[in-house]
Amino acid sequence: MxxxxxxxxxxxxxxxxxxxxxLPPEMYDALHAGxxxxxxxxxxxxxLIHIPADGSKATGIxxxxxxxxxxxxxxxxxxFKAKIKEAxxxxxxAAKSSLINAGKADDDTTYQAARDAGSKAEIATVTQFLxxxxxxxxxxxxxxxxxxxAQAIAPITVCVxxxxxxxxxxxxxxxxxxxxxxxxxxxxxxxxxxxxxxNYQFSDLDRERRQQAFITSVSHQLKQAGxxxxxxxxxxxxxxxxxxIVVDSDLNLIELAQQxxxxxxxxxxxxxxxxxxFGTSPDGASINTVDIDQVRxxxxxxxxxxxxxxxxxxxxxxxxxxxxxxxxxxxxxxxPAPANSGSANQAxxxxxxxxxxxxxxxxGGNIPxxx
Numbered sequence: 370m371x372x373x374x375x376x377x378x379x380x381x382x383x384x385x386x387x388x389x390x391x392l393p394p395e396m397y398d399a400l401h402a403g404x405x406x407x408x409x410x411x412x413x414x415x416x417l418i419h420i421p422a423d424g425s426k427a428t429g430i431x432x433x434x435x436x437x438x439x440x441x442x443x444x445x446x447x448x449f450k451a452k453i454k455e456a457x458x459x460x461x462x463a464a465k466s467s468l469i470n471a472g473k474a475d476d477d478t479t480y481q482a483a484r485d486a487g488s489k490a491e492i493a494t495v496t497q498f499l500x501x502x503x504x505x506x507x508x509x510x511x512x513x514x515x516x517x518x519a520q521a522i523a524p525i526t527v528c529v530x531x532x533x534x535x536x537x538x539x540x541x542x543x544x545x546x547x548x549x550x551x552x553x554x555x556x557x558x559x560x561x562x563x564x565x566x567x568n569y570q571f572s573d574l575d576r577e578r579r580q581q582a583f584i585t586s587v588s589h590q591l592k593q594a595g596x597x598x599x600x601x602x603x604x605x606x607x608x609x610x611x612x613x614i615v616v617d618s619d620l621n622l623i624e625l626a627q628q629x630x631x632x633x634x635x636x637x638x639x640x641x642x643x644x645x646x647f648g649t650s651p652d653g654a655s656i657n658t659v660d661i662d663q664v665r666x667x668x669x670x671x672x673x674x675x676x677x678x679x680x681x682x683x684x685x686x687x688x689x690x691x692x693x694x695x696x697x698x699x700x701x702x703x704x705p706a707p708a709n710s711g712s713a714n715q716a717x718x719x720x721x722x723x724x725x726x727x728x729x730x731x732x733g734g735n736i737p738x739x740x
Contacts, residue, residue: 370475373422376506376620379457379491380414380580383511392513402504403478410458410484412491414510414558414580415520417502428671429584429639431577432495436644437656442493444486452656453494460490482510484615502672509615512555519551521609527557527586528721534565546721546736558583573657574641574727575740581639582724582737589635589719589735635734641727644666 415432428527434454441448444467451459464486468479492504510518519525528546535541540560544569549557559665561576596602607622616622642664644657720735731737 374420374505375506376418376420376508376625377492377495378414378416378418378508378510379412379488380485380515381457381511382411382413410461410487411452411454412457413454414577414589415453415491415495416580417495417499417504425636427637429581429637430668430671431499431581431639431641433573433577433642433644433657435573435655435657436498436642436659437648437650438494438498438522438659438661440490441497442490442719450650451463452650455497456494457487457491461487463490469516488615498664499668502668506617506620508620511614514614515558516551516555518552518610518614520590521606522587523550523554523600524548525550525554525583525587526719526736527583527589528736530723530725530738530740531569533560533563534570535560535562535571536564537562541546545738546719554583571740572727573649574644577641578724578727578739579730581641581731585637585639585731586734586736588637588733592635593719610657635732637733638730639733640671640730 411434413434415434417430417432419428419430421427432453434452436453437450438453439448440446440451440453440456440459442456443463446459446463454461461483463473465479465483468473468482473479488507492507496502496504526546526548527542529542529544532544533540533542535556538556538559538561540556542549542553542557550691558580559576560571560579561573562571571718591597591606594602596606603623611622643659645660645663646658648658721738722732722735723738724731724740726740731739
């Protein structure tokens with residue numbers, strides 16, 4: 370790549386397929402997230418992936434979904450504030466209503482045009498919030514697309530600091546390293562509470578750390594399997610991925626995987642943008658309060674090569690002290706825990722790094738053990 374590349378990953382909470390139609394019943398059972406009557410077009414996952422042209426360390430920046438920001442890119446609308454995740458839905462609804470009011474049919478063409486408007490609104494809002502950071506490409510992943518992609522690469526090795534259960538997401542994980550299937554992968558990246566221990570507190574920020582850990586684990590696993598250097602293997606994975614996600618027309622996934630050695634080699638770190646606290650919006654919604662100057666300063670420092678070796682404001686470039694991890698399990702065990710799926714075949718124990726909470730930078734290159 371001749372220039373730096375910024376890719377915005379948007380994980381949508383919609384429970385329909387790429388044509389807006391209901392999913393098969395067995396898919397809803399696997400997702401453990403309700404049916405098509407639940408969810409909408411919120412971008413519940415927002416992550417900017419910055420890939421430097423010179424091959425230096427890449428950066429993943431998670432944007433908390435409930436950050437209360439000014440929404441941009443909604444045609445015919447004055448500026449207003451909302452959760453950053455809602456920009457997509459506002460753009461989608463405005464475009465769909467406008468098209469139908471203009472006499473267009475409520476069909477797939479209108480649906481796809483509304484999806485395009487949603488992604489543009491989300492990109493415009495994120496760009497403004499981050500201080501004018503240009504988004505070169507985008508990747509949209511629905512819940513169904515994530516599940517189907519996980520099916521293509523499972524079993525997936527992950528690690529958690531201590532055993533945890535959550536009836537809302539379906540999470541049920543043992544402490545330590547374990548291999549999970551696609552259904553468990555969905556629960557892993559969605560868990561934001563523990564319903565078995567009221568003293569084990571989770572938040573959306575912990576869920577974002579889970580998402581960072583999942584990407585890191587999958588990248589490490591595919592590299593160990595030689596997928597990134599075997600064109601046939603890589604093509605097989607990307608065929609499954611490309612059928613189930615939406616990318617902009619200029620993004621070539623095969624070229625990206627071949628060129629982005631900073632990603633595939635573990636030369637990447639993930640950081641979550643800072644918030645100042647939790648609050649309530651004028652309409653009564655729970656929100657994250659933010660200091661926009663602090664956010665933009667953090668982003669600038671993370672994306673400026675000359676300062677890449679220095680910690681971003683409020684972030685650490687090393688893993689938090691495992692001794693500070695909540696609960697009895699404070700570090701990854703030396704041997705794998707049994708897989709939830711009951712598989713008798715365990716991969717050799719991979720190297721791990723332990724992260725006590727959602728703060729600081731999560732480094733690529735191994736299997737992160739997280740809350």
